[in-house]
Every structure is written in structure tokens, then in C-alpha cells.
Amino acid sequence: MLDIRSLPTRAWSLLKAPHRLALATLVPRAFAFCHTFGLTVWIALVEGSGWKLIGPGLLLLFWPAVAYLHAARAQNSKHAEFKNLLFDSLLFGIWCSVLDFYVLATLAIGLACFMNNMVVGGPRRMAASMALFAGGALGWSALTGFGFRPYVSTGLDIYQGAGAVIYFLAIAQVMYGQNRKIGRSIVEIKFQNRVFHALLQLGVVANRASNIHTLLDDSLEHLRADFPEYGFAVFLQERQRPEVTRYAAVAGLQLGPEDERRLGSLLATLHERQENTIKLRETTIGEQLYATPMAGRLSIYDGWLIVRAPKLDGALERMLTLFADQLAAATENKLLHLELKKTAERDGLTGIYNRGFFESALQLSIQAKAQPPGLDFAVLMMDVDGLKKVNDQYGHVAGDQLITAVAERLKMQCREDDVLARYGGDEFVILFPSADLSAPNRVAALIRAHLEGQRCIITPTHGESVEVELRLSMGTASSTEVPAQEVLTLADNRMYDDKTQRRKARALG
Numbered sequence: 001m002l003d004i005r006s007l008p009t010r011a012w013s014l015l016k017a018p019h020r021l022a023l024a025t026l027v028p029r030a031f032a033f034c035h036t037f038g039l040t041v042w043i044a045l046v047e048g049s050g051w052k053l054i055g056p057g058l059l060l061l062f063w064p065a066v067a068y069l070h071a072a073r074a075q076n077s078k079h080a081e082f083k084n085l086l087f088d089s090l091l092f093g094i095w096c097s098v099l100d101f102y103v104l105a106t107l108a109i110g111l112a113c114f115m116n117n118m119v120v121g122g123p124r125r126m127a128a129s130m131a132l133f134a135g136g137a138l139g140w141s142a143l144t145g146f147g148f149r150p151y152v153s154t155g156l157d158i159y160q161g162a163g164a165v166i167y168f169l170a171i172a173q174v175m176y177g178q179n180r181k182i183g184r185s186i187v188e189i190k191f192q193n194r195v196f197h198a199l200l201q202l203g204v205v206a207n208r209a210s211n212i213h214t215l216l217d218d219s220l221e222h223l224r225a226d227f228p229e230y231g232f233a234v235f236l237q238e239r240q241r242p243e244v245t246r247y248a249a250v251a252g253l254q255l256g257p258e259d260e261r262r263l264g265s266l267l268a269t270l271h272e273r274q275e276n277t278i279k280l281r282e283t284t285i286g287e288q289l290y291a292t293p294m295a296g297r298l299s300i301y302d303g304w305l306i307v308r309a310p311k312l313d314g315a316l317e318r319m320l321t322l323f324a325d326q327l328a329a330a331t332e333n334k335l336l337h338l339e340l341k342k343t344a345e346r347d348g349l350t351g352i353y354n355r356g357f358f359e360s361a362l363q364l365s366i367q368a369k370a371q372p373p374g375l376d377f378a379v380l381m382m383d384v385d386g387l388k389k390v391n392d393q394y395g396h397v398a399g400d401q402l403i404t405a406v407a408e409r410l411k412m413q414c415r416e417d418d419v420l421a422r423y424g425g426d427e428f429v430i431l432f433p434s435a436d437l438s439a440p441n442r443v444a445a446l447i448r449a450h451l452e453g454q455r456c457i458i459t460p461t462h463g464e465s466v467e468v469e470l471r472l473s474m475g476t477a478s479s480t481e482v483p484a485q486e487v488l489t490l491a492d493n494r495m496y497d498d499k500t501q502r503r504k505a506r507a508l509g
């Protein structure tokens with residue numbers, strides 16, 4: 001059953017806020033039609049035609065409301081308003097004929113109709129408006145007879161002239177308002193484009209960065225390139241110890257190391273998990289700084305994005321929140337990525353590469369040897385002597401210490417391009433990409449000179465620290481000697497030969 005009480009609500013629900021064009025024309029249209037009704041009443045009184053003219057004239061008062069409702073109910077309110085403007089021309093054309101083409105009114109009303117249509121739709125729509133105006137005027141004259149009343153009275157001329165001036169000034173005011181809005185929109189769009197571009201750049205930078213420092217530095221440089229009017233800084237502090245600033249990056253701010261330290265401590269004292277941008281009362285720097293927190297978006301850090309700006313407005317605050325979010329997400333992802341990479345590539349005990357990474361690198365070297373220019377590579381296999389004895393005598397923790405000590409000392413003998421890996425329990429290997437046998441032989445000689453026979457202090461599970469001697473069996477091989485796939489096996493065999501000889505030597509010695 002129809003609920004009467006819901007009718008007004010349902011009627012309103014059919015209406016929506018019409019397009020700004022319909023809103024902008026509502027008042028000028030209402031004024032123009034009311035003024036024309038006043039003109040009609042004046043003429044009727046002067047000429048004594050009474051309700052014969054005033055009666056139909058009342059319809060003029062309804063049209064602005066009908067036009068507004070038409071625009072508000074239409075699917076496309078802007079197009080509906082275009083039609084309304086054309087219909088204005090037709091109605092006014094008819095009414096000018098009704099008023100027997102009172103000259104001043106016909107000129108002012110016609111001009112207003114043509115101008116309105118020209119402004120919103122260009123010459124074609126103005127031509128349509130002229131055609132409808134002329135069609136309405138001539139059509140009505142053809143139906144009811146043509147009359148011509150060039151002049152009524154000076155008073156009416158003044159009334160009509162003043163109305164025209166008010167109307168055109170009102171239209172000028174509307175156009176000025178629209179122009180200002182458009183101007184503001186253009187500024188906003190340009191700003192949003194810069195924000196959008198900067199966000200895209202942050203994504204690219206985050207992908208390329210190899211560590212958090214470069215990520216933050218490059219991100220700020222890009223922000224600065226898009227927003228040269230601002231200065232930026234980022235501080236990431238340990239959540240557990242906020243006084244420790246782990247990462248800091250600055251771009252476009254006059255911050256010396258002392259200022260950075262002061263700012264870092266200031267941020268550490270701020271309330272954690274702030275949600276909004278805050279003004280920093282940092283006066284010594286002499287610049288107005290605002291800080292947007294990254295709180296809650298990073299797992300082990302609290303972060304702050306700092307900006308130097310003349311003032312904080314809504315647009316800047318929204319922008320800072322977006323950048324802070326984006327930077328936090330990029331930092332968190334990078335930290336996770338680096339952690340995963342480390343877990344996948346590194347040996348948990350010694351921190352050097354693990355066997356998986358070494359084998360991938362070896363495969364690359366084998367492939368490189370197969371393709372022109374056929375680069376040679378070499379390996380050095382090593383095995384710690386006597387680890388089992390250390391484990392048995394002093395415990396596994398002591399054995400771990402021995403392994404770590406060997407890894408540390410091997411690292412010292414390697415160059416940047418050498419791939420040092422822990423191959424197994426007490427086995428180490430070094431891959432020398434782009435090298436012949438001289439490279440592993442050189443490193444083996446260095447190891448014999450600087451590591452063999454050296455002592456390292458280990459702490460047994462129970463008891464006093466003890467010194468153990470470092471001893472390594474070694475075997476080298478290169479792709480200059482055997483097919484690439486067999487290099488590792490050859491080095492391994494040579495290492496076991498070395499071990500056997502060393503055992504024999506020890507047994508004899």
C-alpha cells in the first residue's frame with residue numbers, strides 16, 4: 001500500500017543536485033522572467049488591457065521553477081539546462097510578440113537569450129537560439145496578428161533599461177564566479193598531477209633502491225624535483241629505543257649534522273602514533289617545519305616525514321599523508337625484501353654466502369664459459385681440519401666459533417668480485433669469476449701465509465677459553481684445465497688429496 005507520509009521523501013529522492021550550470025542560471029533566469037512579468041503588468045495597466053495580458057503573463061513566473069526541476073530530475077542535468085536555455089529563447093520570442101515588439105524589451109531580452117546560448121554552447125547554439133526566438137515571435141504573430149509598439153513611456157523605458165543592466169551585471173558576476181572556479185580547479189589539477197607523478201616516482205625509486213639509505217635519499221630527491229618549493233627530510237627511529245635514529249635523509253633543508261641530531265631527538269620525544277601532521281617548534285633552524293608520522297605503518301620503526309613549507313593547508317597535509325604512507329610501505333617492503341634476500345643467500349652462522357647462492361653463481365660462470373668470449377673461472381675448495389675434535393672436546397658452540405673465525409679470516413683474503421661461500425659443515429669455497437688458476441693459487445698462498453697455524457680463542461660450553469690452531473685443507477681448479485662442469489669436482493678431489501697428505505705428514509711428524 002502507498003504510504004502517504006513517504007511521498008515527500010520519495011519526491012525529493014527523484015531530484016538530485018543539478019549541474020552547476022543549472023544552479024548558476026537559476027537566479028538570473030528567475031529575475032529575467034519576473035522582470036518581464038512586471039513589464040507585462042505595467043503595459044497592461046498603462047493600456048488598460050487588464051487580465052487579458054496579465055493572466056497569461058502569470059505563466060512567466062512558473063517557468064524558472066519548471067526549468068530548475070527539469071534540470072534536477074534529468075539524467076544529464078547539463079544537457080537539460082542547455083535545452084532550458086533554448087526554451088528560454090522560444091518563450092521570450094513568443095512573449096516579445098505578445099508585447100507587440102516593444103523595442104527596448106525585444107532588444108534586451110533577445111540579446112540576453114543569444115548571449116546566454118553563445119556562452120554555454122558557442123555560435124551554433126546561439127544560431128539555434130536566434131532561430132527559436134525568431135520562430136516564436138513570428139509564429140505567434142502569424143497566429144494572433146502582428147502588432148508593433150515601439151514605445152510605451154519613459155518610466156517603462158527606465159524600468160526596462162535598469163532591469164537589463166541588473167541582468168547583464170548578474171550574468172557577468174556568474175561568469176566571473178565560474179572563471180574563478182575554473183582557475184582554482186586548474187591550479188588544483190596541476191598540484192594533483194605533481195602529487196601523482198611524485199607517487200609514481202616513489203614507486204620506481206623503491207623498486208630500484210638496493211638498501212634503505214638509497215631508497216630514502218632517492219625518494220626525497222624525487223619529491224624535491226617535483227616540489228622544489230618545499231624541503232623534505234625523513235627520520236626512521238627504532239620503536240623500542242626512539243632516541244636511536246636508524247635512517248635519516250634530507251633534501252632541500254638547511255640541516256647540518258647537529259640540526260639533524262637535534263631534530264632526531266625532538267622527534268623521539270613526540271607522542272608516538274600521532275595521526276596528523278604537526279608543526280615543529282624548532283626555532284634554531286629558522287624555518288617552519290611540519291612532521292607527518294608514519295606511525296603504525298612500519299613494523300619495527302617509527303618514522304617521520306618532515307617538510308619545510310611556508311604554511312600548512314589541507315592540500316599539503318593530504319599530500320604529506322600520501323607520501324608518508326607511500327614511503328612507509330616502500331621502506332617496509334624493502335626491509336622485508338632485504339631480509340628475505342639475506343635469508344635466501346646468506347649462511348645463518350657466518351653471514352657469508354650459502355651453498356645455494358654459490359651454486360647459482362657457479363652455474364652463471366659455467367654458462368659464461370659456454371658462450372663467447374668463453375670467460376674462464378676458477379674455484380678454491382677448503383675444509384677445516386679437526387672440527388669434529390673441537391666439537392667433541394669443547395662442544396658445538398665452540399665448533400661454531402671456530403667456523404665463524406675461519407669465515408672471518410677468509411673474508412679478509414677475498415676481493416670484492418670473489419664469491420666466498422660456506423659449502424657445507426666445515427667446507428668453504430671461493431668462486432673466482434673471470435679468472436684462471438693463478439687466482440685461487442694466489443689466495444691459497446695468502447691463506448697458507450696468514451691463516452694456517454694461526455690461533456683463535458674459543459669459549460667452550462663449560463670451562464675456560466682455549467686457543468685452537470686453524471688448519472685448512474685446500475684444492476684449486478680452473479676451467480682452463482677441465483670442462484666447466486668438472487671444475488668443482490676437480491677442486492674437491494685435490495682438496496681431499498691435500499687432506500690425505502697433511503694427515504700423513506702429521507702422522508710422520
Ligand SMILES: Nc1nc2c(ncn2[C@@H]2O[C@H](COP(=O)(O)OP(=O)(O)OP(=O)(O)O)[C@@H](O)[C@H]2O)c(=O)[nH]1
Pocket residue numbers: 349383384385386387388389391395396397398399400403424425426499
Ligand atoms: N659446531 C658445528 N659443527 C658442525 C657444523 N656443521 C658440521 N659440523 C660438524 O663438523 C664435523 C665435520 O666432519 P669432519 O669433516 O669429519 O670433521 P673434521 O674433524 O674436520 O675431519 P677432517 O676434515 O678429516 O679433519 C662433524 O662433526 C659435524 O658434526 C656446524 O655448523 N657447527
